[in-house]
Amino acid sequence: MGTRKSVAVLTATEKSNFVAAVKALKAQSSGRNYDWFVRTHMTYFNAVNGHNYAHMSPSFLPWHRQYLLLLENALKAINPAVDLPYWNWTANRSTTGAPFTSDFMGGNGADGNGPVLSGPFAGSTRWRINVSATSSTSLRRAMTLRGSLPTGSDVDTVLGVSTYDVSPWGSSSGSGMRNRMEGGLSPGLHGRVHNWIGGHMAQVDSPNDPVFFLHHCNIDRLWSAWQNRWGYGADRYLPGGGVANVVDVDEVLEPFGVTASSTLDHRGSYTYA
Numbered sequence: 001m002g003t004r005k006s007v008a009v010l011t012a013t014e015k016s017n018f019v020a021a022v023k024a025l026k027a028q029s030s031g032r033n034y035d036w037f038v039r040t041h042m043t044y045f046n047a048v049n050g051h052n053y054a055h056m057s058p059s060f061l062p063w064h065r066q067y068l069l070l071l072e073n074a075l076k077a078i079n080p081a082v083d084l085p086y087w088n089w090t091a092n093r094s095t096t097g098a099p100f101t102s103d104f105m106g107g108n109g110a111d112g113n114g115p116v117l118s119g120p121f122a123g124s125t126r127w128r129i130n131v132s133a134t135s136s137t138s139l140r141r142a143m144t145l146r147g148s149l150p151t152g153s154d155v156d157t158v159l160g161v162s163t164y165d166v167s168p169w170g171s172s173s174g175s176g177m178r179n180r181m182e183g184g185l186s187p188g189l190h191g192r193v194h195n196w197i198g199g200h201m202a203q204v205d206s207p208n209d210p211v212f213f214l215h216h217c218n219i220d221r222l223w224s225a226w227q228n229r230w231g232y233g234a235d236r237y238l239p240g241g242g243v244a245n246v247v248d249v250d251e252v253l254e255p256f257g258v259t260a261s262s263t264l265d266h267r268g269s270y271t272y273a
């Protein structure tokens with residue numbers, strides 16, 4: 001059972017273990033290596049077989065929960081001591097503080113949307129972009145140029161919405177927690193953070209930036225906090241059934257082959273510190 005901690009409290013060893021495991025996963029030549037995760041996110045960014053599995057749908061949260069768990073398990077296969085950390089962007093809001101330090105994720109890109117200049121993922125020799133929407137082989141960031149990071153009060157607003165999601169179950173849903181969390185409805189937590197970092201994080205191949213996983217771990221933590229408040233049961237996910245082209249609670253999340261309901265109570269696999 002893993003405990004997922006904030007990036008702000010990681011020890012030097014925990015940071016170097018995480019970076020080393022991510023790089024080892026990148027170096028694997030086949031199977032569910034790092035680039036498999038990038039490719040899978042690109043494939044499922046838009047609808048597959050008429051279903052929006054990963055985005056703009058109720059299954060945004062379960063899909064990414066399962067995706068993160070697969071990545072965390074792949075890292076644990078390399079080093080069992082590694083747990084996925086989360087980046088709480090309401091508390092750690094500097095482009096030079098955690099997690100953007102030179103011993104962890106590295107800092108900003110050059111001149112707005114240029115290559116990252118510091119840290120273990122700077123430059124195509126240390127961290128090569130192989131699977132991408134663009135031709136850049138170096139990781140890019142353009143922090144602070146687009147929009148702002150959500151605040152603690154934005155988070156409180158989202159966690160206070162008791163209904164999981166509403167029809168039409170997409171980016172135009174006018175109420176519910178999920179679309180506020182994902183970004184289609186104000187205050188729009190998840191999408192704002194992608195745009196604030198910019199570069200690869202603002203593209204369909206955003207998992208090329210390892211910060212993706214720290215950000216999505218925080219989104220998963222916030223969903224967990226919402227569940228802790230309103231309930232982990234299958235009745236807390238919507239829709240319960242009968243909605244075509246939407247993952248109902250008992251339908252399968254592709255390509256993972258598990259149902260949405262199986263992801264709801266994560267407490268047997270990991271908890272948040």
Ligand SMILES: [Cu+2]
Binds near residue numbers: 190194216
């Ligand atoms: Cu995202």
